Amino acid sequence: MSAGAVAALLGRSRRPSQARARRDLAHRLLRSAGFDAGAAILAFWVVCALFGPAFAPRGALAPSLLATNLPPSAAHMFGTDQLGRDVLSRVIVGARSILEIAPLATLLGTVAGTALGLVMGYVGGLLDVLVSRLVEAVLALPVVIVALVFIVAIGPSGATLVVVIGFVFAPLVARTVRAAVVAERELDYVASARLRGESAPRVMFAEILPNVLAPVLVEFTVRLGYAIFAVATLSFLGFGVQPPTPDWGSDIAANYGVIPAGYWWETLFPALAIASLVVGVNLVADAVEAVTSS
């Protein structure tokens, strides 16, 4: 057997145990009560986001000037808002915008951050130092403030939110991935891959990446919770999804001024929807973190 073949065996020997570990991971996740509860909440809102317009009782956009600010009743279970729109329908259909923007932003941040972290950890040097400084500068401010500066420069829209939140998350993800890569870099399978003559990108993406997927997965689920927090908050501040598109954050912004007049239902139901979604996502993230770290 040639030295190359031995090295190849060494390099590949982790694969079967990885597949088993992944199956085991899924089993342990499903057994966790927090994961099940969180996944159920998340699934409910995903169904609303996908099929909401089909089963929402009334048009979410149709105003009715004869039925403004109606309290909850049999006809309008969550009441109507200042423009006479059905609050229940807007809550159901409003799941769509946040569930489009937040996962896309998280995905963008995770993919970009993972690539960056792999290069920082494996190549090191000046790039590593520069990006680490940049991460500290980004961390020096609340995410909402950084996002606000960029959104004002670019102009508010759903697409802007995706890019800006993804951009803010990327260095944060990169920092975690970098730490994992630095620990992997010195292991035998990386040395053997290098001895086989594999190129640096191949070593990073084909050899190291599969072995740092657990922290990447944890980062994704944790960041998804932060992304939902950030999207809802920026929409509430008027820098996200613009009216009349149904959106929980911007609906609350449009109607919180009439709370002192007693019209509580226009803001309470979208607020409860946001609360349930973030708690659901965080229950899932906590379970994923607990299972992968044990």
Place this chain on the structure above:
Amino acid sequence: MRRSAPGERPPVTAYLSKRLGLALVSLLLLSMVVFFAGQVLPGDAGRAILGPLAAESAVRHLDRQLGVDRPLVVQYARWVSGAIHGDFGRSYQYRSAVAPFIWSAALNSLKLAALAFVIVVPLGILGGVVAALHVGRPLDRAISVLGLSGSTVPEFVSGIVVIEVFGLWLKVLPVTAATPPGASLPTQLDHLVLPAIPLVLVLFGYIARMARAGTVEALDSDYARTAVLKGLTRRVVIRRHVLRNSLIPTIAVIATQTGYLIGGLVVVETLFDYQGIGLLTVRAATARDFPMLEAGVLTIGVVYMAATLAADALTSVLNPRIRLAGEP
């Protein structure tokens, strides 16, 4: 144990001056990002202020007055040197100096933040210690679920709920934070309790989690076991040996939470219409008032970094493992 070898870490002053240097570099980077993000604004500042119908000559004149016709690097240098001297330029919206707005808004935010801290620090530590003394039992679970929910739900969401419960239905607290000018301190406080609650909810979970982890670790330590074997009562062991050690990480985490607190201030001040640095920054962003926006963001950055540095200093003074590690 995290005991470090002698000489592995520098003494506390060297450690802190290194941290200070890093913070200054970060601050410089931040000021560049903020300044150049502001320059991406489509169209020029004079046109944005005067509107589409103004004469070209008037726009150019205003541009020259504002200094926005100079090269970017010159503008940046002027802005930084001004900011160091407390001069943030003139606001586009109010046509007057930015600095006085920043100071009075920062003072208002400080009042709200201080009230939130005064409520949440003892509450969070108490929650964490109680949870640690009941590890694995229902009370521990309840505190951790409350903390998790509180820290993950956006402040305006919990804000809406507390406004409706305490302001609208129970009618025990005023719904807005704005008080008539010259209101007495108790009146001001009365108006600030409701806005402080969402901030307390967001911070409670983190502080309680840190206090719980520190207490659990301390309860499990050799010195706590020795103290018990020595015949000290549980109460004395907890007060003298456990709490003293478990509060160090908690103090550090409290200062790092300043960032979340400020992020929360932006939202809470908007929701309650309270004239703080957060509302000022949001209004400036909406009005595309870049001198005001840049000043607001930079002020927030400086406060955050100062708090982080103070946390580092406090931790290293309180924690002999860091303080003494550099001495032979």
